[in-house]
Amino acid sequence: MSPVLQGLLTIIIGVGGCVGYFYASNIILDKVIFPAKGPQAGQNINRANRVRPWLFLFPAMFALGLYLVYPVVGSFYRSLFNRAGDDFIGLANYANLFAESAFRTAVFNNLLWVLVVPAMATFLGLLVAQLTDRLAWGNIAKSLIFMPMAISFVGASLIWKFVYSANPDIGIINSIRDSMGLDPLDPLQIPFWNNFFLMFILVWIQTGFAMVILSAALRGIPEETIEAAIIDGANPLQVFFQIKVPQIMGTIVVVWTTITILVLKVFDIVYTMTGGNFDTEILPSYMMSFMFRDDGRATAVAFVIMVMVLPVMIWNIRQARKEMR
Amino acid sequence: MDNIAGQNQGGKIAVNITVIILVLLWLLPTIGLFVSSFRERDQISNSGWWQAPFAVDLNFRARVAADGARQDGDVYVLEGNLFDDPDIAEAFPDGNGAVAAFGTRAVAPDEFTPGTSTELRRGGTLTVQEDGSFRLESADPIERGPTIYLAAETPPKFTLLNYDTVLNANGMDRAFINTLTVTIPATIIPILIAAFAAYALAWMDFPGRGVLIAAVVGLLVVPLQLALVPLLSLHTSIGIGQSFLGIWLAHTGFGLPLAVYLLRNYMVGLPRDIIEGAKVDGATDFQIFTKIILPLSFPALASFAIFQFLWTWNDLLVAKVFLPSGAESQVMTVKIADDLLGSRGGDWGILATAAFVSIAVPLIVFFTMQRYLVRGLLAGSVK
Numbered sequence: 001m002s003p004v005l006q007g008l009l010t011i012i013i014g015v016g017g018c019v020g021y022f023y024a025s026n027i028i029l030d031k032v033i034f035p036a037k038g039p040q041a042g043q044n045i046n047r048a049n050r051v052r053p054w055l056f057l058f059p060a061m062f063a064l065g066l067y068l069v070y071p072v073v074g075s076f077y078r079s080l081f082n083r084a085g086d087d088f089i090g091l092a093n094y095a096n097l098f099a100e101s102a103f104r105t106a107v108f109n110n111l112l113w114v115l116v117v118p119a120m121a122t123f124l125g126l127l128v129a130q131l132t133d134r135l136a137w138g139n140i141a142k143s144l145i146f147m148p149m150a151i152s153f154v155g156a157s158l159i160w161k162f163v164y165s166a167n168p169d170i171g172i173i174n175s176i177r178d179s180m181g182l183d184p185l186d187p188l189q190i191p192f193w194n195n196f197f198l199m200f201i202l203v204w205i206q207t208g209f210a211m212v213i214l215s216a217a218l219r220g221i222p223e224e225t226i227e228a229a230i231i232d233g234a235n236p237l238q239v240f241f242q243i244k245v246p247q248i249m250g251t252i253v254v255v256w257t258t259i260t261i262l263v264l265k266v267f268d269i270v271y272t273m274t275g276g277n278f279d280t281e282i283l284p285s286y287m288m289s290f291m292f293r294d295d296g297r298a299t300a301v302a303f304v305i306m307v308m309v310l311p312v313m314i315w316n317i318r319q320a321r322k323e324m325r
Numbered sequence: 326m327d328n329i330a331g332q333n334q335g336g337k338i339a340v341n342i343t344v345i346i347l348v349l350l351w352l353l354p355t356i357g358l359f360v361s362s363f364r365e366r367d368q369i370s371n372s373g374w375w376q377a378p379f380a381v382d383l384n385f386r387a388r389v390a391a392d393g394a395r396q397d398g399d400v401y402v403l404e405g406n407l408f409d410d411p412d413i414a415e416a417f418p419d420g421n422g423a424v425a426a427f428g429t430r431a432v433a434p435d436e437f438t439p440g441t442s443t444e445l446r447r448g449g450t451l452t453v454q455e456d457g458s459f460r461l462e463s464a465d466p467i468e469r470g471p472t473i474y475l476a477a478e479t480p481p482k483f484t485l486l487n488y489d490t491v492l493n494a495n496g497m498d499r500a501f502i503n504t505l506t507v508t509i510p511a512t513i514i515p516i517l518i519a520a521f522a523a524y525a526l527a528w529m530d531f532p533g534r535g536v537l538i539a540a541v542v543g544l545l546v547v548p549l550q551l552a553l554v555p556l557l558s559l560h561t562s563i564g565i566g567q568s569f570l571g572i573w574l575a576h577t578g579f580g581l582p583l584a585v586y587l588l589r590n591y592m593v594g595l596p597r598d599i600i601e602g603a604k605v606d607g608a609t610d611f612q613i614f615t616k617i618i619l620p621l622s623f624p625a626l627a628s629f630a631i632f633q634f635l636w637t638w639n640d641l642l643v644a645k646v647f648l649p650s651g652a653e654s655q656v657m658t659v660k661i662a663d664d665l666l667g668s669r670g671g672d673w674g675i676l677a678t679a680a681f682v683s684i685a686v687p688l689i690v691f692f693t694m695q696r697y698l699v700r701g702l703l704a705g706s707v708k
Contacts, residue, residue: 018514
């Protein structure tokens with residue numbers, strides 16, 4: 001069966017199955033298990049209403065449990081076994097990882113990414129949000145800076161491969177160097193700094209995200225606070241840094257953490273641009289180099305990523321609980 | 326407000342210029358890709374895309390036949406015009422080519438300026454004029470015609486040839502269909518599942534609701550990397566293996582936290598009166614959900630659908646792991662990253678075109694539905 005037909009069939013079965021499940025389960029609950037008639041009608045309605053939320057939740061909880069909760073446990077369990085998966089070796093995979101210089105490079109680079117990308121993207125996003133706020137063509141400018149959000153990491157990498165190309169007839173950077181009489185160089189092979197050239201691709205993608213959210217936050221600031229500051233003689237910079245930024249600090253933190261989480265997941269850019277060569281490996285791409293080869297190692301790397309994400313996860317959950325109160 | 330803020334004219338200009346620079350920095354790389362996809366291989370390797378609207382010097386090679394040689398006094402002479410060579414004539418259809426430089430060796434195709442003469446290694450003196458006419462004089466009979474290299478200014482030229490190659494010969498059409506096949510079910514299926522759960526979390530009262538919401542928030546950030554190995558072995562053990570069905574299930578699972586979170590945030594904000602009014606009138610939860618909540622939540626459903634669409638369309642990781650690696654099931658991102666970058670690493674025109682084919686649909690979706698995307702981002706993050 002062709003995949004297209006299979007896809008159509010899956011949509012029909014998937015959507016039909018969902019509708020059918022919800023409809024049928026509600027009917028069974030109300031008519032068969034706890035019928036709203038007879039001597040216990042009132043009690044039955046209450047019972048049915050206690051059960052119903054779980055009917056609504058069940059498919060989502062099942063999928064979430066299977067596809068996101070189970071893997072956390074499953075990955076950790078698998079990381080305690082050797083390559084073939086039949087020999088329990090405890091934490092040996094982790095010990096081997098930490099002994100390997102490639103892993104330490106990946107961790108170091110990953111920390112660089114986590115420090116630089118969210119900071120730069122948030123800063124640029126805030127800058128653009130503020131600058132375009134009262135601009136006549138601000139919305140067009142924002143839309144264009146937001147555009148890379150729609151482009152895949154692979155597509156973005158290719159776009160920047162052109163920019164970074166060592167050939168002065170293809171790469172605009174080397175073309176500028178060429179016209180200044182400098183020798184062409186490959187930005188992706190300059191030790192240490194090549195990481196920053198890769199990071200900039202993600203900054204290029206994520207600035208639009210930061211801009212959209214921070215721009216909305218800036219608009220939400222009460223005008224009176226700004227007017228009062230101006231009447232007190234504050235200059236535009238003071239208004240921005242001492243009046244506006246403190247009021248949107250919460251949003252800045254949300255943007256920052258969201259991008260941090262993303263940074264820990266993206267392997268596409270390194271994979272496409274350098275394949276991890278020239279000391280540009282980061283954990284997600286390092287993990288992929290073990291995928292299909294050594295599941296024990298691969299899951300161990302994945303679990304290290306999970307541990308790095310954990311502080312943000314806990315912070316997010318606490319924020320969410322605070323809001324609900 | 327502008328004048329209260331004390332912004333002077335100079336400040337305004339500075340702001341405008343800064344924004345223009347930023348927008349250009351953000352836009353130019355993509356334009357470069359777009360322009361490059363319409364240029365031929367020779368053009369790309371001889372001049373930057375920013376020079377595409379201008380003429381470029383391209384190198385050509387002319388193999389001159391010796392049969393026009395004649396004897397003139399005590400020397401032998403071969404005369405002709407380089408632009409008569411069929412390959413070169415093709416590049417100058419209107420016949421106005423001009424020689425910018427010429428040479429006799431492949432390593433130095435632009436060694437001499439037109440009008441000068443040079444000694445050939447095999448003997449004889451070659452002179453090439455700017456209009457392409459050449460004259461070879463030799464003391465010995467000319468038995469073999471020389472090979473002459475020349476650089477000539479060629480007019481800018483745009484072509485759809487790359488698109489033809491990418492779509493027909495490179496199998497990008499297959500990859501495009503595969504991407505579409507992965508994307509559409511993976512976008513539609515999670516929506517309904519998530520909507521029911523979101524309604525329960527937003528409007529139904531039951532013990533443990535707070536914990537479940539917190540769990541969804543936590544699951545939002547679980548790295549996908551963790552899921553790859555355990556789920557692939559799970560899929561293999563229940564017989565799904567690496568297949569489209571497997572990737573649909575995987576994308577559905579991975580998209581659910583965002584879907585539930587977005588939809589719940591939106592549904593909580595719906596007016597309480599409507600829902601309570603309906604309950605008083607005897608509507609069941611199922612009816613409230615299908616008749617009131619779903620239609621009212623359309624903006625949030627659209628936001629999530631766009632997110633999920635962009636995410637699955639652009640995904641490389643899940644496709645690499647959950648789909649078989651053969652050409653018949655490769656999606657575009659995998660095709661570009663694994664196939665084209667490896668085998669066509671130097672063919673910039675093909676790469677640019679393939680990349681553009683893969684980002685065209687997301688860009689269209691982005692520009693037509695930006696409103697929903699922005700709304701979704703705001704609902705998902707600012708709280």
